[in-house]
Amino acid sequence: MQPATSPSAAEPQAAPTTHTPVDPGAADKPRRGRPxxxxxxxxxxxxxxxxxxxxxxxxxxxxxxxxxxxxxxxxxxxxxxxxKEALIVAAVEDAEALPAVLPGHSLREDLIVVLEHLRLQALDKRGDGLMGMVAGEMRSHPELHRRYHEVVVEKRRALLRDLLQRGVDSGELLADLPIDVLMDLVTGPILVRKLVRENASLDPELPVQIVDALLGGIRARS
CATH class of the missing domain: 1.10.10.60 (Homeodomain-like)
Known part of the structure; x- marks a missing residue:
């Protein structure tokens, strides 16, 4: 009869393991370098x-x-x-952002692109009522109103201002009208139809009609 062997003698001992402490908040932390x-x-x-x-x-x-x-x-x-306020500004900026780069083939084409974007934005049902709310309720939230104008409105106006200034510098537009007035002339018709005349049409041909009417009145005469 063979003598009994102890488990420690018959089986190899497992190597001791080390345990890395777990950070309980690690699951909620974004990984560095992860998109x-x-x-x-x-x-x-x-x-x-x-x-x-x-x-x-x-x-x-x-x-x-x-x-x-x-x-x-x-x-x-x-x-x-x-x-919440930063999130709302980001959402409105996303909805209202103009194209980062305009085609640049002509002043007329670029203005039509800008107005077509505003027209589609006015028709976007995700933000239905967004323009009216921004124009009204945001005024009772001063910091949100300031951030909206800084992040959304000024960025949009800067792009349009540069576009119109190029038209003035090239001699395509009259040089004796303030750029701010020109910007309001360009964007005003669509904003009025969205905010004031709620039942007014926003047909696909509207951007071309507006741009051609404006250029016919403010284009420099050779």
């Missing part, structure tokens, strides 16, 4: 615009409501924006 999820960001911005259009009220919207509408966690939103 931000464009799909999640798109869902958040679209959800914010839908809620703005649905409730037409800044006060009625919360980060929690946006997260639920977008199907993401609140932490996903807070990793991108510090709070």
């Amino acid at each position: 931000r999820s464009e799909e999640a960001e798109r869902a958040i911005l679209d959800a914010t615009l839908r809620l703005l259009g649905r409730y037409r009220s800044i006060a009625a919207i919360s980060v929690e409501a946006v997260a639920q509408e977008a199907g993401v966690g609140k932490a996903t939103i807070y990793r991108r924006w510090p709070g």
Whole structure:
């Protein structure tokens, strides 16, 4: 009869393992170098615009409501924006942003591109009521109103100002009208139809009609 052997003698001992301490908040921290999820960001911005259009009220919207509408966690939103106001500005900027680069073939073509973008924006049901809310309710939120004008309005006006100034410098436009007046002449008709004349048409031919009417009146005569 063979003598019994102890488990320690019969089996090799496993090497001791070391355990790395787990950071309980690691799951909520973005990984360095990892690209931000464009799909999640798109869902958040679209959800914010839908809620703005649905409730037409800044006060009625919360980060929690946006997260639920977008199907993401609140932490996903807070990793991108510090709070509700920053998120709203980002959503409005996304909805109202003009093309970063204009075709540049002619002043007329570029103006038509700008107005077509404004026309489509006015028809965009995601932000239905957005222009009216921005024009009114944002005034009761001074910091949000300031950021909206700084991030959205001024950026849009800067692009249009540069475009019209090039037209003045090239001799295509009259040089004795202030650029601010020219900008209002370009964008005013579509904004009036969206904000004041709610039942007015925004037909596809409208940008061409506006640009040709304006250039016929303010174009420099050779």
